[in-house]
Amino acid sequence: MTILYSFRRCPYAMRARMALHSQSLSVELREVRLRDKPPSMLALSPKGTVPVLHTDAGQVIDESLDIMCWALPATSAWFALLPLVQQRQLAEAFDANFKPLLDSYKYHRQDADWPLECYRDAGAECLQDFEQRLRTQPYLLGGQPQFLDLAVMPFVRQFAAVDRQWFDSQPQQRLRQWLDAWLVNPLFTGAMTKFPQWREGSSGETWPLAGGHANQ
Numbered sequence: 001m002t003i004l005y006s007f008r009r010c011p012y013a014m015r016a017r018m019a020l021h022s023q024s025l026s027v028e029l030r031e032v033r034l035r036d037k038p039p040s041m042l043a044l045s046p047k048g049t050v051p052v053l054h055t056d057a058g059q060v061i062d063e064s065l066d067i068m069c070w071a072l073p074a075t076s077a078w079f080a081l082l083p084l085v086q087q088r089q090l091a092e093a094f095d096a097n098f099k100p101l102l103d104s105y106k107y108h109r110q111d112a113d114w115p116l117e118c119y120r121d122a123g124a125e126c127l128q129d130f131e132q133r134l135r136t137q138p139y140l141l142g143g144q145p146q147f148l149d150l151a152v153m154p155f156v157r158q159f160a161a162v163d164r165q166w167f168d169s170q171p172q173q174r175l176r177q178w179l180d181a182w183l184v185n186p187l188f189t190g191a192m193t194k195f196p197q198w199r200e201g202s203s204g205e206t207w208p209l210a211g212g213h214a215n216q
């Protein structure tokens, strides 16, 4: 069975799990602690980041967007509104621009170059493009959820969660509604199942459990 090394709270792992879940692809999920990475995972992918997918065909995929692309066929409804290549470019640009701001905001250090509010406001500015898109449509690319929605949702969630009161008070109300809808979507809630830490030599959890949610 295909194995997924994952960490529940990691947004990269969340996007990978959502993509796998959407296809009802069953994997052996190995819940990792970042401070105690399993040697078998490091042997497959020495860079030591999660998620890592080890397919039953022997392929190792250790970038979250690659795992999503492995799970979601390019001909599926997840790419109906914009081809894979372009959606992927948008997701990569989002990672490059938004993630550093998110980290500087969420893990703000006393010795940072700028006050917390600067990173927070720059992050919100980055999200303004999404707000703009959502003014005329329910999802980022149109009337149905796409690869891009799955790819960015866990990061927007983290951003909002740093100070939910502040986030809710912002003019970006369409983004707030889009996020709130995702937070109760079975694709997301199903991807957030809690598992105990996987121990080397033991068998992981089969996930999702039989009868899980199949979307598109």
Ligand SMILES: N[C@@H](CCC(=O)N[C@@H](CS)C(=O)NCC(=O)O)C(=O)O
Residues within 6 Å of the ligand: 007, 009, 010, 011, 012, 013, 034, 048, 049, 050, 051, 062, 063, 064, 065
């Ligand atoms: N570009 C990678 C980034 C993955 C990543 O950085 N994951 C974090 C957890 S959210 C990680 O594993 N960090 C390693 C560590 O903290 O030791 C991907 O898209 O999969």
